[in-house]
Amino acid sequence: MLLGESRLVGALKQAARESPADQTLLAVQREGRTTLRFANGRIHQNLHEEEVTVWVKVAHGGRAGVATTSSLKHSSLEKALEAAIAIAHLSGKATVPAFSASPPDQPTPRLTTYFPETVHRSLTEIVRLLRSLSNRSQKAGLGLAGSFVQGESELAVAGSQGLVQYQPFSVGGLRLVATKGKSSGFAAQAFRDINTLETEALLERALDFCRRNKDPRPLRLGKYDVLLEPEAVAELVEWLSAIGFGAKQVQERTSFMTGRMGDRIMGKSISIYDDGSDPRGLAVPFDLEGIPKQRVDLIVEGKAEGIVYDSQHGKIYHRPSTGHALPYDEFEGPLASNLLMAPGQAPRGEMLKRMGKGLWITRFHYVSGLLNTQEALMTGLTRDGTFVVKKGKVAGAVKNLRFTQSILEAFSNVLAVSREQHLIGDPAQGFSSVVTPALLIKDFTFTGQTT
């Protein structure tokens, strides 16, 4: 059950009001989440978590300090404040801390992010649903593993100079992996509103991919045209964000965006932006500094257009925060985490035909974007279904393949972008997502294969 705005904000405001620091910012994330995992015909993991995390940031004597606690009790908040102030007292060059405890200049978008039915769907009903999915998979001669998540979160921020933000969220998700021997097929959906869950379609998709994935054959390594399903595209876009769309990576010159602002670094058909207020994603209206999330165009028609800032990195670049701060106890810099790739014109149903000859890839596994971040050189493997396409039709399955590929180069070789987009998100996390189309890419490089 939601603790509610008055209780959460009330606790933070009182602590901020009583804080002896020059400026104080407090943020709280409260979560209640149920996760059920199933495999081999039974639910093997079944847990409910209730969690509170409070972050405290103070500016005192021109220096900043950060502390966190897992309790909303006044005494715990006082202790956290004391710890943060003690840290701020450490010697070092005094600078004006780059955060504001005042109400933001920009308005916070009003978003509906809480759907009570998502949270209140009974456990018994969910167990029955999962049992039914397992039985149907079994009848089809396939095994089924997966997970179901339902939960609620509350985010609140309060500052000593009058800043107040609060937003409740619901989140859920269903992941399915159908199996037969070494063959598998995957389908997943994350949602805020459980009424949008398409259970039947997910089961059919997982079963269909698993059936098609029968007797995978080896494939000669090299360059192939590929049709990447949204799950595969999303993983690449998330990596691009992690290594390149934040001001810290640009400042440290490890980003592929460094020194290339305004340059064309991808194909004209690629536009990527971050927008926490877009309801097609797992929308979040403000960050943990209480700053409303701005829409930031990152790549516009292939050109490097923008990066995201938090207060600290905004100060370095003399730019306002775009509302992309991470929790105060992390120092990875701002992160674009509500990502969208603009759709194209190609009907999804026609893209296999358009490719003619190539590989259809359902998802990637264990991508690493750390090989060469300036070139966005990444490696990873295909998983749960990689299919050879000939004359626009699936001609059989191949063993999982390893790609090693610059994603700047791949996104410069895009032949078609689907007009349909899909939401890809992790319900266990609940605040980040990628909304993306499928992509048809020319000459994607494969360098290895599983046995």
Next chain:
Amino acid sequence: MASPKIQHLLTESCKFLKRRGVDYADVRWVEQLHEELVVQNLQLQHVSHSTSEGVSIRVLYRGAWGHASCCRVDGEGLKQTAEKAIEMARAVALDAPGKVKLHPVPPVQARYRSPLEVDPFQVEMQKKLDYLMWACQILKDHSHIKTATAMLEFFRTDKLFCSTDGALIEQQVTESGGTIEATAALDHEVQKRSFPSNGSCLAQAGYEYVKGLDFVGEAARIRKEAVALLRAKECPSGTTTVLLMPDQMILQIHESCGHPVELDRALGLELSFAGGSFLTPDLLGKFRYGNKRVNITADATVPLGCGTFAYDDEGVPAQRVPIIREGIFVEYLSSRESAAAIGRTSSGAMRADGWNSIPIVRMTNVNLEPGEGTLQDLIRDTKKGILMATNKSWSIDDRRLNFQFGAEIAWEIKNGKIGQIYKNPVYTGITPEFWGSCSGVAGPKEWKLYGVPNCAKGEPVQIMHVGHGAAPARFEKVQVGGKR
């Protein structure tokens, strides 16, 4: 350590759960303290102090698991959490195809505390910062070094485990660690070197461990290597002999041995997220994983290890278990339930990353046992090859067979001698073929233990601290390549 009040709350909770008719339950209180200090380019970048406290209750009720956790540590909070755990189990039990079976474990009453010389939380913050500033100053001392970072972190985890079988186990684990890294840039080239590993390296020890790492002494070498990489040639592609330093071997062991020997993965319980394992139960005791030089042990008892403890989060005693013996796959990392499923006993590897997490099968300290000789011997005995150090990137398939790992730096080996530096080295292989090509592991003098603080697994994802020990090792006919 847990106060008498906490102990009373937990024992009362167990009594309550017994009255409610559970088959079995355990109640775990955890308090975690984390302090982190980061100095970057001679500026204090970040200092944080985090505390977290809560209780986890796991029940076996009518043959099914239920688990609930909360951060409200009082009588009412524990009662509500216990009821929630029973509710969770009841919902599953109604429709369960069979009952959960556990390998029996005698309940014990025990205490454990990490051995340490200097409590890191008692060391003045200023002293820690001075250490970091000094190292950072040396790291930054070149115009090509754009970012010099020095970081320390300290963890303290207090746990009290109480079960309806009568176990009462109190453990306090203290970990200390950190890293230094220098990022050099020139024109469009950017290269990084780190020490002692890429990301924080931890040990179950006190402040004496981070002092012993000698960041100040190592900083000049790290800076020089970062700058040298700017002008280095790309690592050549081809099939060759590869020597891996311990700070690369730890990742090789972690990904290609540690994860595939987790029994829950092998039983298909992680299929929906992390994947499965090629080491299926039918291969136990007979599959040739590597050649005879390869001996890998899961050791939860080794001093300084981040996977060291007295009892796991099911109350099973810590063990030293051969996993790969002379190249043969002989044991899994397992839990009471997963071990029972294949007719074995738990190897004591069930751990949760905090009070709000369910215990799952995790690595302890998964170590490559030392061989003989030295790194110099291995180099001297290599006509042509490449020596790689410090892991930079990692990727492996969902059954843990096809891997590609990258290192921060490499050196040419020619006619038994170290030659030029190479940048962007990566190598790839198939797990049993790779370990089957092992042609040497250096001896105990060069064996090092590393604490890895970021092993991710499970849904929701849990981040576990684990350990890996290794000496430099050599492998034949490995596919090496830089940028493709």
